[in-house]
Amino acid sequence: MPIVAQSSTETDWVSRFADEVIADSERRAPGTKHRGAPAAPAIVVASGISPSGPVHLGNLREVMTPHLVADEIRRRGHEVRHLISWDDYDRFRKVPFGVDGVDESWAEYIGRPLTSVPAPKGSPHPNWAEHFKAALVESLAELGVQYEGIDQTEMYTSGAYREQILLAMRKRGEIDAILARFRTKKDPGKDGRSGPDPKRQKQQKSQKPVDEAELEAAEGSGAATEDDGTGSAGYFPYKPYCGGCDKDLTTVTAYDDDTTALTYTCAACGFTETVRLSEFDRGKLVWKVDWPMRWAYEGVVFEPSGVDHSSPGSSFQVGKDICPIFGGERPIGPMYAFVGISGMAKMSSSKGGVPTPADALKIMEAPLLRWLYARRRPNQAFKIAFDQEIQRLYDEWDRLAAKVTDGTVLPADAAAYSRAVRTAAGELPGTPRPMPYRTLASVVDITGGHDEQTVRILSELDPANPVGDLDEVRPRLDRAENWITTQVPADQRTVVRTEPDKELLASLDDEARESLRLLLEGLDSHWSLEGLTTLVYGVPKVMAGLAPDAKPTPELKVAQRTFFALLYRLLVTRETGPRLPTLLLAVGTDRVRKLLGA
Template sequence: MPIVAQSSTETDWVSRFADEVIAEAERRAPGAKHAGATAAPVVVVASGLSPSGPIHLGNLREVMTPHLVADEIRRRGTEVRHVLSWDDYDRYRKVPAGVPGVDDSWAEHIGKPLTSVPAPAGSAYPNWAEHFKAAMVAALDELGVEYDGISQTEQYTAGVYREQILHAMKHRADIDAVLDRYRTKDKPAAAGSKGKQQQKPVDEAELEAAEGSGAANEDDGSGGSAGYFPYKPYCTVCQKDLTTVTAYDAVTTALAYTCSACGHAETVLLSEFNGGKLVWKVDWPMRWAYEGVIFEPSGVDHSSPGSSFVVGGQIVREVFDGVQPIGPMYAFVGISGMAKMSSSKGGVPTPADALQIMEAPLLRWLYARRRPNQAFKIAFDQEIQRLYDEWDSLERKVADGSVLPADAAAYSRATRTAAGELPRTPRPLPYRTLASVVDITAGHDEQTLRILSDLDPANPLSSLDEARPRLDRAENWITTQVPAEQRTLVREEPDKELLGSLDEQARESLRLLLEGLDTHWSLDGLTTLVYGVPKVMAGLEPDAKPTPELKTAQRSFFALLYHLLVGKDTGPRLPTLLLAVGADRVRKLLGA
């Protein structure tokens, strides 16, 4: 299918990047040199993830940015391929803290390929890389991300890049010259840290969530006494990359190396040997040329002088006769609240963790609505309730046609892909209401259905399935993210001491509330009732506009109800709490 650029009326960043990618594909098409090029080349976008540990929400931006652009191109009828390189042939750098089933004994595997490191104890997967890939693969499937996954272990060990490796070794002096242009430049204060461009202090969770695969810190192959070599063999005895190339013959491809880990030394023929890889700053541009990548984002750690993206742009052109991809630098993805989620210093939630407490369209929306260079936070605390309120408000605007074009585009990208609609909740009740209900009922299905059915008596819920999966996400949030001291426990017996101490005005306000329960037993009705009682006590109509004095009276009345119902100053929204407690129990606890 020929590439056809479309002028989009949408003002969102995804459309603009799609326009640029299509224009770049057209520019490259006549002289395309990448593998498999045809008269009408497929548009290639790319991501790369290293399964060196839990793949977190900061890493997800590496995938979602090109996914959203690829999906827009696909919607326009142009064929596009999203290459996701699993950098599972990277070296195992360190033992991550807090990973279940892993102890200090895993340190003996440092230096091996990730696919040669044992999986954590009890894992169903054959090695370290596959263990950590699995959760991300499942999350990407739930998020509707279509991609072509490529294992770099399989590519290298099958000899797929043999020609490129031999070419790089032949032109190692040229590569060394490119790298040497930057070796005397001042290094950033925190090499590889994405925090250096942040304008304000960030917590450790944000810094961790912003980290890339770690490849930005890879050495460039320099420092050997025998000269520069862009290739690093894994030792055939101990499997570690603590090796030094001591000689290379470009004619015979004989490569000699020694291993500092086990002392092994040997000579192999690089034209036959498949047990090593190009150093990162050469590997990345090699793959750009090999795959014909047109669009690939990169983290801020790749943007400084001498970084892999900057150097790679010159290496791909001068050595591999290719073109550097276009693509934005992407910024922080911070985390707001991580109760029970961080068992070790610096631990951060993964996409799988986020999908336990929010639906896939909402998580997609967080990445779609912000330009890649805009930092944002993903809420695991009370902020998730406000976030869902904002999402529901957006849905209403889409439905009534009042939504702004850019917001409509972000909503569309969140709820569907070129392949179709993502699963959604049939009756999307307010998240904060669902959370309050499951908090109070402790997940008891029968009570939960009773309460949710009372929210709208004219159109009652017939089954909890109508409220799923949002209901399940809200329940997961309550049980995994809300500390025990913040959970709602309804009193078993009335607070007789408090009831006995009330003055006549307080008693009258409780009488008015109890008197109106039957006629106001719905979410809207109880909202009118609890806000209306203080107005009536002040001699006003129930629909009177609140004054500062009236707001003070309302707060005092609400605090009294919370103390009588749950023994605290605050709690879930009172109308929801009353529905959850039930009319009979409310009467008992309020002294009727």
């Protein structure tokens, strides 16, 4: 299917932001439209990820929001750069709970740069930051996210920001005055310049209450909670990492603008030294100055951020007034809302932590995960399903695909679908024959992933168009199998009886026996998914003296539930289980006859 540029009249949020970003970029770089003018510079959108622990699905919104906007801009023929700043020069704030290979001894590294903290035991990576960065890099490749990575440890330690650091120190009085307005006012912005963004305030007020798990999943970069540089010796927007212990528990005690001589002491080890800041590269600007400095340095036009950056006095609000000091302006920056997890308690791979993109991609295909971020506006919270809800989610996705195919889809839904299945670079890999996820999950649940049994059952679902090879239903089949094996508790897995329940069969009344006889009598002539669906729903209708295609009544629905419960008890010992037509196909005619007392 060809890639079609989205019209600016589209109703989806991505197109609207793309319109704003393109217009703002042209405003910032005027004079590039006339004949003979130099080519317009690439439009810059940005994300920031602090690899301080597992990068979870809440953090992924920090990447997916600008990715989707950048991709739309590319589709329209513009050059765009999506920068991801790896904030690996942030301090190590705390030891995350439940990470394999990490114990309480890692507390001794609190205060060091993330790139100076050892990786978890057994990791092939050289340090903490690289360990957690690697998993996200792999997931972004699978998701089709095109970006340019910027390593902040490298930027700071190479001296790339030296002039910006010296400028911030010269302008520290001006920066301090800006911060002071936010420190002393509960609701800053009476002057119309330094206050919170009204749109963001409205977005925050519209958020629904969230539980603790969602708050954890929404937690942003650790840098968001850093101090702003205020100390007893005055205000200094720069914090050195100690030359004795490599921690940032330092206080600048003196600075000379002419010589750039800077003196600091360390509260952790007592080390003190005087350095020339014009030659010193072992420290960084405090977060509320670092972020707006980078907006100017990189020319960022669009960068979203989480709720933690959006309250009065937070980094995004303060950055509006600090960025001009560095010769730039604050980017368009929508606030993004929480990403919750449905069924998170069943997670095993994260060992108690919130799930990561890699965890999600084990149980769902990349286009589906992309769709979850594309179909909701950034300020709308949503949940990602790890429980039974994933089956309903896949049903919704398949219905959307069918509407796209037959041309009945709404424009905004079509746009979200297009953004999910392809990027400006091309189509994402998909399943050639996307059978219902719930069906595939039921089959692998019953077969235990046995390939020969699986292909036999799948081939019988639609005898007129049988599945001949499992590759036809991959990778969706593999995702469904991973979901069954990692997310469904053992006591909810399906175990088919090996022998009939003679005691239960002997206790049945004549009506129950007759319903089983009717079912067994119709097996051969109804042996397909559609046929067995008609049969299992039709038996209670016939028992009630109705035609097999009669519309169900409330009384009939009760009779059907009773009949289904009996079949489940006789086949899998419980009163619930996979959809009965799928279960019957999986068990096979001979075994069904045996277990039902034929």
